[in-house]
Amino acid sequence: MKKAETNTPITLKQIALKVGVSNIAVGHVLLGSGKKTVRVSEKTAERIRQVAAEMNYRPNLIARQLAGKGSNIIGVVIDTCAPEIHFKLLSEMERLAGLKNYRFMVGQTHNDISKINQYREDFASRGVDGIICMAHQDPDRGHEVFAAYSSFKNVVFIGKPLLDNNDSYYVSSDYREGMSKAVDHLCTQKCKRIGLLLLSTRTKAMEFRLEGFELGLKNHGFEKKHDLVEYIGLPGQISIKSLEPYILRLVHDHSVDGILACNDMIAAMAVRILQTNGLKVPEQVRVIGYDNVDWAGLFNPGITTLDQNYMQMSKLAIELLWAQINNQKIERKQRCVMVPPTLVVRQSA
Known part of the structure; x- marks a missing residue:
């Protein structure tokens, strides 16, 4: 008779045994521990990530926070009626974040400030490492959204905020x-x-x-x-x-x-x-x-x-957020990035 599956979380030790490396090496790759003292080759790191995915490993959020580590989660709030290009931006930013072992937690709504605030509380309770806001352009509610999300430590806005205090981080098409x-x-x-x-x-x-x-x-x-x-x-x-x-x-x-x-x-x-x-x-x-x-x-x-060069915008947004997460100094003029669009000439003009 087939043994019933359990919901017991996969541990670093189990992954280490399957890959044939130490627990410390696995922790370094998956949790970012021992950054200055542990060295793991890229080939081994890729194998660790592959096995972790196969075993459906999920980091213990509470344990990471107690250890002073981040959640490796980025919160994103997006307007459901946003232009099509914003959803391409979202997809590309998620791909780029994944390369750094970050996952997206996405909330969608349209001009519903109560839901936007609820997502904010959800992000806070999950201990997200940063937020990308794509739902702050409504002229009636944009100021409230900006006020709610700009209080987070690490935030990047896609599009210039309606209320810009010259201290916010944003990437926008020019x-x-x-x-x-x-x-x-x-x-x-x-x-x-x-x-x-x-x-x-x-x-x-x-x-x-x-x-x-x-x-x-x-x-x-x-x-x-x-x-x-x-x-x-x-x-x-x-x-x-x-x-x-x-x-x-x-x-x-x-x-x-x-x-x-x-x-x-x-x-x-x-x-x-x-x-x-x-x-x-x-x-x-x-x-x-x-x-x-x-x-x-x-x-x-x-x-x-x-x-609008959405791939360039995605890269710049993730770099801005990454710099904040890693406490890198960013000059004020580098926090606000305007990306020039490219004219694509076809038959209609």
Whole structure:
């Protein structure tokens, strides 16, 4: 008869016996003990990690904390309605953290401050070593989220906080530079009137896009035209039907020959609306998106867009958090990192 499985935790000694090394070597690899006195080859360390995974080993959190060790857990809170690019950021950051033997504990919600505070308490009770906050951009609740999470010792925000005390750590796409680059490109393509499509969210990301748009126009000698900026609705509530009046107003009432969209989905909808109404893209109207999502190059025509360089942003965010966890000195100007987007030119512009 097969012996019933038990929930008895796997110990370092069991792993050491299976690998054929000392308990001290296993503790060094899995718990970070004896950093200055223990030496383990990378080949042996990889074998220890492999066996630990096979045996479903989990560190004893209480024992680690009593020994003055970290939990090797990073808490992450993310808005469920965040742009697609944020979930790619989350995936890449989790991969990079895994290379340092850290695991993610993720909480998701949308504009629910009670849940956000609950996640904060969960992170504190689990003794997480650091936090990555991706849910602080709501203009009504962002200040509360920032106040709640900035009190943690090791925190990195993705996107500039609404309330920045100049002492926070954050990594953000440089939306101003991105939109300015997009205007530059349309101007080199002889566009004379450029329209902008923004979400009606009042977030910093939308605000910075508008500032970049206006800066780009100014650099090319164009006046700011508020009637060429359309606020098209909230995330999740925009369809081709709801967007069509804004596009037709820009084209028929204001004779735009270039359109900048706040993301690639809006850009793709704009292209379809223009085509359905007998307008050729890019011959009559050029369209640029933002984010460079995976399907942007497969669309017909391929969407010209701004790539936020999420892999670089992920790497910088983990490095900032890692530096805090390890008590490394970071100059104030290095705590706030703006990553310039890259213009990806395709057929739509």
